Amino acid sequence: MTFKAAIDIMPLEAILDPQGKAVTGSMKNLGLSEISNVRIGKHITLTIDAASQNEAKEKVEKACKELLCNQIMESFTYELTEL
Amino acid sequence: MTFKAAIDIMPLEAILDPQGKAVTGSMKNLGLSEISNVRIGKHITLTIDAASQNEAKEKVEKACKELLCNQIMESFTYELTEL
Numbered sequence: 833m834t835f836k837a838a839i840d841i842m843p844l845e846a847i848l849d850p851q852g853k854a855v856t857g858s859m860k861n862l863g864l865s866e867i868s869n870v871r872i873g874k875h876i877t878l879t880i881d882a883a884s885q886n887e888a889k890e891k892v893e894k895a896c897k898e899l900l901c902n903q904i905m906e907s908f909t910y911e912l913t914e915l
Numbered sequence: 916m917t918f919k920a921a922i923d924i925m926p927l928e929a930i931l932d933p934q935g936k937a938v939t940g941s942m943k944n945l946g947l948s949e950i951s952n953v954r955i956g957k958h959i960t961l962t963i964d965a966a967s968q969n970e971a972k973e974k975v976e977k978a979c980k981e982l983l984c985n986q987i988m989e990s991f992t993y994e995l996t997e998l
Binding site: 894 | 921923924925939941942947950951952953956957958960962963964982983
């Protein structure tokens, strides 16, 4: 079976996001002062071959914990869909 | 009314994603050779004050087109939820 995972990796709430802060400031210059609290993370899509949905889940979580996400500063969420 | 937007900005399919390619290669070293086709983009969350859902939509699209997304190389999708 082939699955597609869509992973979101965001800076933890407690951690300052300087890139997001800069973008929030730029919104004002664009005339979009109604936009605030911008936070910027990563969106990652990938394909997994696995025998079951559970096996695919395990692989995605391993990839997130060991490679994609720095859990000291970031948290991840993901969605898995069968292709 | 206050809305939260979750925006995904991804490199266009036709465009090479060298960061994603490098990560696909690293998956093999991690013992995750079943993972392929990694593509890496941005995930952005923000808060919008707007009179209606339609107004919020317009503002998010303006922000994406004029600031967040380089439409020559990237495409965006978003979800809007009322807070």
